[in-house]
Amino acid sequence: MNIPPRMHGGTDALGAAPFDFSTNSNGCGPCPMALEAVQAADASRYPDPHYTQLRQRLGRFHGVESERVVLATSASEFIFRFTAWMKQGGTTAVWIPATAYGDYAHAANAWGMHRCTHPHEAELLWACEPSSPLGQAHAPWPAWLIEGHQASQHLVLDCAYAPLRLSGSPSLTETQREQVWQLYSPNKALALTGVRAAYAIAPLHALQAVCQLDALAPSWPVGAHGVAMLQAWTQDATQDWLRQSLVTLRAWKVAQLQLLQDLGWQCLPSNTNFFCAVPPVGTELNALLDQLRAQGIKLRDAASLGLPGHVRISVQGAEAQRVLANALTALQPTMEVTQ
Missing domain, CATH: 3.90.1150.10 (Aspartate Aminotransferase, domain 1)
Structure with a gap:
């Protein structure tokens, strides 16, 4: 590749x-509430290794079961871990938008996957909306997602810039988003990019995959400062x-x-x-x-x-x-x- x-x-x-x-990063930041939370984080103690309360908060924030939340050190770490998990399951082909964040391709290359020209040819698909670097709607979506068919494909929707949308609206309905992995890295919206913490929402009926992805992570993937930022992210203020x-x-x-x-x-x-x-x-x-x-x-x-x-x-x-x-x-x- x-x-x-x-x-x-x-x-x-x-x-x-x-x-x-x-x-x-959000030019208006850093967000005062999130910054205060990070600065007050207790770095003298380990976080809960299961992140019980954090998963519950993030689940309530997105209106999903906490069991569907996968914690990650960063979006990039999740990209590499998810690619490793797919490779472990036998995946050899990946689809990446023509203009996209480089770590999708770097992860695929590290695990020996080849890049497909068309979405229907790949088992692993990456998408980002609003997209990077263009900040536009994503296209094309794989036919199975639009038509509502089941497919043996895993699509990860990178939502890094969804909180920073200034115009337009999401291309996918809530029902369609429930069929894909949704990856969030709030540090951009909060203008705290030096704090590395992210999470993903698994599709419906993917709890076994969540367990497998958790098993591939090291212990305590998110430190005290990342936990504080993600907790602050869910607050109304x-x-x-x-x-x-x-x-x-x-x-x-x-x-x-x-x-x-x-x-x-x-x-x-x-x-x-x-x-x-x-x-x-x-x-x-x-x-x-x-x-x-x-x-x-x-x-x-x-x-x-x-x-x-x-x-x-x-x-x-x-x-x-x-x-x-x-x-x-x-x-x-x-x-x-x-x-």
């Missing part, structure tokens, strides 16, 4: 960028803060899109707090990204996400937008490819 090298937004060898547009942050992000997004379009960038449509964009014709992208990074501004090259020539940009506040606009304006004459 031909996959790009691992690349991520956020902190790099130069440290944390003062103006970081490279991750999809946290969800109220999140809803209000979406109002702010919508306004910031309008301004940021206009800023880039005025500078000659082509911005792709999205439903989220991030979008992909193409710089003005003639721009040498790598040089531009390096120059911006030297000034404390970081954008995400989308090549590793399946979109070479594009950047993925998260929505940030007025000060960050002003700094970005000034830098792009100053650099524009020097960034053109020599003809």
Whole structure:
């Protein structure tokens, strides 16, 4: 399987960028309630190894039985563990969207799976809605899911950006979502990406699979700080803060899109707090990204996400937008490819 090298937004060898547009973290955060909970976490004790109360909270939050909740160190850890579980069961073929988070392919490659062209050819399917890096509705869904047929396929729906949806609506009905694995990593919505904790909701009638996935995990996959964040995630005050942050992000997004379009960038449509964009014709992208990074501004090259020539940009506040606009304006004459 031909996959790009691992690349991520956020902190790099130069440290944390003062103006970081490279991750999809909520620009309004961190969420005060979640941050307070994390800071107050008792790191002197082991968490409950069965996460009894946390599973119950998450189950009530999603309206499902707590037995359907699978805890994970992070979304990436779950991606690798789920792939290992599928390989253990004999899976050899995986389907991954053309533009997608790289760890789906990295996990498949690590376990010797081959990547299929069409969803119906694979036993394991990955989807993300809203999608990354485009922030759009997912397509295509496998026919069995839309038509309501049973299939010997496992589809994992990555819901990392569902809490950060600014427009549009989910493509799948609640009944359809009950047929797939739903993976949640709230640290992006809470702007606490340094806290690694995630969970999945198993499909109906998949309790044996839950037990098998739990058996593949190490003891205490989620530490005290991750437990505190996930507990805070289920609280009404946290969800109220999140809803209000979406109002702010919508306004910031309008301004940021206009800023880039005025500078000659082509911005792709999205439903989220991030979008992909193409710089003005003639721009040498790598040089531009390096120059911006030297000034404390970081954008995400989308090549590793399946979109070479594009950047993925998260929505940030007025000060960050002003700094970005000034830098792009100053650099524009020097960034053109020599003809």
